[in-house]
Amino acid sequence: MHKRFLSLWFPFFATDRIVKHHPHLQDIPFVLSGPERGRTMIKAANKIANREGVFVGMVLADAQAILPQLHVLPEEPDATENVLNSLAQWCLRFTPIVAIEPPDGLLLDISGCPHLWGGEHPYLDDLMDRLHKGGYEVRAAIADTIGCAWAIARHGQHRIVVPTGAQEEALITLPPTALRLEPAVVERLHKLGFHTIGQFIHIAPGTLRRRFGSTFTARLGQALGTVFETLQPIQPLKSYQEHLPCLEPICTATGIKIALQRLLELLCNTLAKEGKGMRRGIFKGYRIDGNVQQISIGTSRASHSPTHLFRLFELQIPTIEPALGIELFVLEALLVEDINEAQETLWESRGDSTEIAELMDNIVAKIGINTIHRYLPAAHHWPERAIRDRISSDMHLQTTWPTQNLRPLHLLPHPEPIEVMVPLPDYPPILFRHRKKIYKLVKVDGPERIEQEWWITNGKPRDYYRVEDESGARYWLFRSGHYSDDSAPEWFIHGFFA
Amino acid sequence: MEGIAKKEIIKQLQEKILVLEGFKKAVSARNDLDFGLRAMEDAFPCRVFPTGVIHEFISPTAASATASNGFIAGLLSTLMKKEKPCLWVSSKRSLYPPALELFGIAPHQIIFVDVTGDKEALWVMEQSLNCRVLSAVVAELGDVSFAESQRLQLVVERSGVTGFIHRKRPRRVTPLACVSRWRIRHAMSYTPDNLPGVGHPVWEVHLEKIRNGKPGKWHWGWWGGQFVHLCPDKLSQSISPKRERYA
Incomplete structure (x- = not known):
């Protein structure tokens, strides 16, 4: 699926949070300070202070010299992070995948979400308006890659949607810092006269790697979309997994079967409630000596019937070597699919198709996948080509079986x-x-x-x-x-x- | 009057015995399926072709294996009338699905399972006989032991699915726990009025063994979508064909 990412940046996050609690601070310049290397440094400054020439990273004494009426408050990094967390939680209403970029950014994987708002622009506008009403100054950008969205949000124009595949055009005018580089590398780039990304974007990666290290080329690739990058969602994607720790180590097949049955019942319950079924599953046993024994199964149709799944696993239980004993069992559904209640008639028959599908699964689990064949007529007279294997169960009879010429049994x-x-x-x-x-x-x-x-x-x-x-x-x-x-x-x- | 009452009692007792012997279907679902085998009904218990049991077919050559499969296909066409699929297990399959159309079977309703040995074939057969939604299970294999056939018999007694064990070139013909043993051989094909050319298929059906029935030998042909019994007088015509002259 095509990925789209939205990067949110709160330029005055820490100060905006203070203003929410102390509205009287809204119109006066103030900064948050904290000790660093024996000095009191400015950790965050609000917009008015910024306009007067007070920036983050200055020594507090210098700032007070520039702006004597500067209001100073102690910084509270933990509280700020908590607020960022809760903001990320709030963003879950826009997409299920939200990640935090401390200290003042959020990253949203919005693939497949904006169409519910009628497109990416209305989506972005809605999100930004709500954050503005909440009292936060925010900048945002949507792009194909995390790196590009990040760069545009912090260094590019405001509220911009980069069209699919246009990362390069969007990036060339930005300064090298937009690539999330280490300060030392940025400094070296400036020293060499590279003031925009466009100046080095076309240099061969090998050359760049020799000069600036592999992190640099990786960052560039991540922004352009040639290198894959993942994010850490605050709410992990739900995995279908059940654990069963054992008081005593299990070493018998009967014990393993009981454990498997219990886990299957638990897992199938959850699956059934959500109308889902297992397509691929893995059953692991963690042995006392640190070894992990595992068996896995696949089904031809999603299933949440414990008895059926148990029968599939059961065939492989003899391959588990308990040795000194297994102390923890884990059952995980690797591939889960929706169960379509109104399944198409699988065998064009009145027979119960689930029973047949279960039988097929059993056979496949025991003797292999390429053993089951069903045939449909093919429009050829040549006898060897007159039939074709029906690969999936949803292939239907398109031509009738020829009857005019007798064929040998x-x-x-x-x-x-x-x-x-x-x-x-x-x-x-x-x-x-x-x-x-x-x-x-x-x-x-x-x-x-x-x-x-x-x-x-x-x-x-x-x-x-x-x-x-x-x-x-x-x-x-x-x-x-x-x-x-x-x-x-x-x-x-x-x-x-x- | 007394005689009639006695007969009635004997009949009831016989049916009870049949149920105990695993002929559940023969007693309860009588006349449910018509196989068109009227001429040999006397051979079967309760005059009904036994379903929900295991039949054994023995064929020593490739040609007789084809004849047996033809006869089985004729039986399947009745069994599959309820539009339930059928499972066909074989180790070296040469069955050509389009030919089944002649026997009134939709070839796509048959699930073929190709296995590598007799043991696997028996395992698949036992599993599938458990599945009530199948109309029948056919297994083409080599050798089966008595104990293995007993297992299958126990399964069908529970599920009521009809099974056919087709033994191709068995090393030894050992007695099995199946209710019947058939040998099907080719017979001269039948053409009405001795017209030239290859006619309708005809088989010599030898029922060697049947539990609670009478073994015998018949000639059956297949045309018009049903079994046709060939009386000896009809056969005499076709059994001594004149060599056709060419040129």
Whole structure:
């Protein structure tokens, strides 16, 4: 799925929070200070103070010299972080994936969310208006990558939506700090005359890596979207997992089965409540000696039936080696899908399709996936191509089964060569020899000519004969190719009629 | 009067015995399915082709295996009338699905399971016989032991699914716990009025063993979507065919 990220930046976060509690501070310059390396430094300054020339990172004494009426309050980093956390929680109404970027940023993975607001612009406007009403100065940007959104929010224009794939154009005018680089690297870049990203964006990555280290190229790649970057959501995505610690180490198969049953019941309960089912599951046993034993299953349809899933796991329980004993069991659903209550009729039948699906799962779990076949007709006359394997259960009959020509009940996988006696060219044989045995033919039907499909392969046509020998056994023989002067055609046996 | 009452009592007792022997379907669901095997009804217990049991077919050659599968397909066409799918387990399958259309079976309603050995085939068969929504299970395999066939018989007694064990080229013909043992051979095909060409399939059906029934030999043909019994006089015509002359 295509990813979109929204970066929020609160330039005056700490001071805005103080103003919310002390409204009288709104119109006077004030700063938050804290000790650093034996000096009192400014940790945050409000907008008015900024305008007067007081910035974060100055020594408090210097600032007071510039602006004598400056109001000074102690900084409270813990309280600020708490507020940022609760803001992130609040943002969950916009997207389920929100991450914190301390000290003053939020990152939202908004993939697939903005259409509920009617597009990215209305989405952004709504979010920003609400934050403004809450009393926060905020800057935001939407882009394809975390790095790009971050850079635009802090260093670019305000409230901007970078179109898909346009990271490069958006970034070239920004200063190198926008790439989340270490201060030393930024300083070196400026020293070398690189004042905007556009000046070095086209230099070969190898060259850049030699000069500025691999972190630098990684950051650049993250902003452009060539390097993958993940975020740490405040609310982890729900995993379907159950734990069962044991008082005594378990070493018997019976004990493992009981543990598995209990875990399955718990997990299936949760799945059933949410209308979901397991497609892939893994069952782990943590042994006392630190080893982890695991078995995994897959189902052909999402299922939350404990008995069915248990039967699938049960086949593999003998492969678990408990050794000295297992002290913790974990059951996790790796792949979960919605269960469609009104499933399509799987077998076009009145039979209960879930029971059959469960049976198929059992068979697949025991003897492998490529063992089950169902066939649909294919629009080919060539016998080997007249059927196709029905790969998924939702493939339906599009053409009817051909009935006009009789086909043998048994078809050999490969036609086997035979020797025949034919009274005259283009006549059916009167006897044939197959595997050193001679069959005298008394009844013959045919020929039925089947041509190779020239758009698939080239080859000789086949003339098929239905023949019956003296004992009544019926065969399907064919002559490959025509009679000609230079070579005799070959004969083959291809099947048996009932 | 007394005689009639006695007969009635004997009949009831016989049915009770049949139920105990695992012929549940034969007694309860009589006349439910019509296999069209009227001429050989006398051979079956209660004059009904037993369903919900295991039938054994033995075929020593590839040609007779085809004949057996043809006969099984004829039986399946009735069993599958309720539109339930059927499972076909085999280790070296050569069955060609489109041909089943001749026997009134929609080939896509059959689930083929290809296994590598007899043991796997038996495992799959036992699992699938447990599944009541299947109409029948056919297993093509080599050798089965008596104990293994007993397991299968126990399963069908619970679930009521009909099973067919088709033994191809078995090393030994050992007695099994199945209710019947059939040998199907090819017979000369039937053409009305001795027309030239290969006609409708005809099989020599030899019912070697049937529990509570009478074994026998019949000739059955298949056309028009049903079994057709061929009387010996009809056969005599087709059994001695004249070699067709060419040119």
